[in-house]
Amino acid sequence: MQDSDSIGIVSPQRVYFDTPLNLRSGVTLDSYELVYETYGELNANRSNAVLVCHALSGNHHVAGVYADNPKSTGWWNNMIGPGKPIDTRKFFVIGINNLGGCHGSTGPVSTNNKTGKRYGPDFPMVTTVDWVKTYTRLADQIGIECFAAVIGGSLGGMTAMQLALDAPERARHIAIIAASAKLTAQNIAFNDVARQAILTDPDFHGGDYYSHGTYPRRGLRLARMLGHITYLSDDSMATKFGRELRNGSLAFNYDVEFQIESYLHYQGDKFADLFDANTYLLMTKALDYFDPAQDYAGNLTAALAQAQANFLVLSFTSDWRFSPERSREIVKALLDNKLNVSYAEIPSTYGHDSFLMQDDYYHQLVRAYMDNIST
Amino acid sequence: MITEANKPLLTLRPDFATIADWIVPESSVLDLGCGDGTLLRYLKNKLNIHGYGIEIDTHNILACMKNGINVIHNDLESGLSGFENASFDYVILSQTLQAMRNTEYIIQEILRVGREGIVSFPNFGYWKNRLQVAHGHMPVSSTLPYQWYDTPNIHLCTLHDFEQLCQQHQINILERRVTNHDRKVTLFPNLFGVLAFYRFGHTTL
Numbered sequence: 001m002q003d004s005d006s007i008g009i010v011s012p013q014r015v016y017f018d019t020p021l022n023l024r025s026g027v028t029l030d031s032y033e034l035v036y037e038t039y040g041e042l043n044a045n046r047s048n049a050v051l052v053c054h055a056l057s058g059n060h061h062v063a064g065v066y067a068d069n070p071k072s073t074g075w076w077n078n079m080i081g082p083g084k085p086i087d088t089r090k091f092f093v094i095g096i097n098n099l100g101g102c103h104g105s106t107g108p109v110s111t112n113n114k115t116g117k118r119y120g121p122d123f124p125m126v127t128t129v130d131w132v133k134t135y136t137r138l139a140d141q142i143g144i145e146c147f148a149a150v151i152g153g154s155l156g157g158m159t160a161m162q163l164a165l166d167a168p169e170r171a172r173h174i175a176i177i178a179a180s181a182k183l184t185a186q187n188i189a190f191n192d193v194a195r196q197a198i199l200t201d202p203d204f205h206g207g208d209y210y211s212h213g214t215y216p217r218r219g220l221r222l223a224r225m226l227g228h229i230t231y232l233s234d235d236s237m238a239t240k241f242g243r244e245l246r247n248g249s250l251a252f253n254y255d256v257e258f259q260i261e262s263y264l265h266y267q268g269d270k271f272a273d274l275f276d277a278n279t280y281l282l283m284t285k286a287l288d289y290f291d292p293a294q295d296y297a298g299n300l301t302a303a304l305a306q307a308q309a310n311f312l313v314l315s316f317t318s319d320w321r322f323s324p325e326r327s328r329e330i331v332k333a334l335l336d337n338k339l340n341v342s343y344a345e346i347p348s349t350y351g352h353d354s355f356l357m358q359d360d361y362y363h364q365l366v367r368a369y370m371d372n373i374s375t
Numbered sequence: 376m377i378t379e380a381n382k383p384l385l386t387l388r389p390d391f392a393t394i395a396d397w398i399v400p401e402s403s404v405l406d407l408g409c410g411d412g413t414l415l416r417y418l419k420n421k422l423n424i425h426g427y428g429i430e431i432d433t434h435n436i437l438a439c440m441k442n443g444i445n446v447i448h449n450d451l452e453s454g455l456s457g458f459e460n461a462s463f464d465y466v467i468l469s470q471t472l473q474a475m476r477n478t479e480y481i482i483q484e485i486l487r488v489g490r491e492g493i494v495s496f497p498n499f500g501y502w503k504n505r506l507q508v509a510h511g512h513m514p515v516s517s518t519l520p521y522q523w524y525d526t527p528n529i530h531l532c533t534l535h536d537f538e539q540l541c542q543q544h545q546i547n548i549l550e551r552r553v554t555n556h557d558r559k560v561t562l563f564p565n566l567f568g569v570l571a572f573y574r575f576g577h578t579t580l
Binding site: 331332338340341343344347369371372 | 446
């Protein structure tokens with residue numbers, strides 16, 4: 001069912017760029033397409049645009065529904081819409097599918113014009129630095145000199161932070177939610193297990209499964225199941241599933257016995273139906289590579305010296321994958337640079353996924369912050 | 376659009392006004408236990424200071440956000456580790472000292488992070504407090520509005536006590552102001568003062 005203050009029917013747009021893009025990996029992409037959605041109206045000054053950066057498995061469909069599918073609600077529909085924390089009566093909101101994605105923007109699934117074949121494993125590695133370049137080009141295209149705000153959760157928060165560093169004059173506010181200034185070794189380890197699940201799937205064929213007519217479904221499914229465990233918290237799993245059995249008694253075999261197994265299998269299957277394995281590999285790598293302090297001998301304060309925006313940093317108490325400590329490191333570096341920053345640690349039980357959930361305090365904080373952004 | 380942040384601030388709480396009196400325009404201010412951010416908002420609008428508030432209470436953090444001031448969620452009891460040495464002109468601790476567990480530590484932290492510290496607290500030496508104690512009861516008043524069993528105030532002190540602590544830590548008291556219901560008290564301040572305000576800095580050797 002659609003809530004009354006939802007944005008309603010939306011449709012994606014597509015923009016083609018033929019200016020070569022020099023990627024951080026050293027590879028140049030001659031041309032590419034980006035898919036995006038917009039909600040609300042761009043004001044006369046073109047000063048009310050809010051860019052929403054998506055997380056690992058996200059896309060451009062942030063709010064509203066598609067005409068042909070009433071269940072296709074955008075992933076941040078509870079946050080964005082008329083009267084919602086990011087109010088589309090005030091802001092012109094843009095959702096974008098990252099380069100390398102599998103929901104319309106050029107990525108491994110796309111056809112390479114030079115070869116007439118899908119890019120597959122030949123699609124170059126992309127990083128937050130590259131995405132920021134594409135975001136500013138899209139902004140140029142739409143005629144937005146400076147975003148009122150750039151907002152993101154998880155990998156999206158990191159990309160928002162990258163924009164504050166690489167294009168400081170192009171955003172007045174940056175919101176970094178449930179993110180980190182760099183992944184911990186534990187996080188990289190989780191990502192690698194996820195990647196190994198895909199890379200070692202016999203149907204992977206070095207990433208060229210498209211031309212083999214196969215799909216590394218088992219690998220992607222496992223990767224997602226692992227990821228999903230880390231995005232929840234022990235408490236939320238215990239509350240939701242406990243040790244509840246699916247059929248009431250132990251079967252003493254390897255079929256699904258516990259409800260949590262059933263849930264994870266379902267999530268894994270659903271994801272494997274919707275997502276491209278190569279894109280998943282690319283996006284987890286982009287996460288691993290993110291480390292703006294790297295060029296400054298590990299000094300995040302020095303890295304953030306270029307930033308000019310005002311910042312909102314939010315973390316969630318039960319998020320162990322991107323814990324509040326990681327957010328505090330960002331806050332510390334912003335404070336060292338005497339930048340305007342507000343930071344709140346939000347009591348939560350849903351783990352990393354909290355940033356997608358409907359939570360009163362969380363939404364009120366975002367609303368309060370956004371209300372004070374003058375356009 | 377009228378938001379909390381751009382609504383005019385008509386009157387400032389008298390105790391905040393006393394503190395605001397000491398702040399030099401354009402300076403940097405860290406307000407510990409900043410509540411809903413009223414003081415910082417005033418200082419920002421009137422004196423163009425650059426400041427941050429520190430709060431632990433979620434309602435207050437939200438109120439600060441509505442007030443359009445920088446607020447950082449932090450537990451003061453764990454110190455100010457997120458802040459570099461001498462990074463602020465002033466560090467304010469307004470009517471919070473008496474509720475802190477690590478009182479000595481926070482005073483040291485104030486002077487580590489700030490060039491000057493400003494502290495205010497209810498004077499336990501006020502004669503009405505003494506009278507209530509003399510009658511065998513813990514004081515309850517407008518500045519100490521709690522019963523002994525539900526009070527957050529665990530480290531109450533008098534002017535003499537605070538000054539002694541400063542002496543022990545070689546803290547240089549730069550200015551003191553004592554008030555009784557908006558009036559300055561100069562005669563026997565430890566007896567007639569309800570609220571005490573101190574501005575202090577490092578001892579110059």
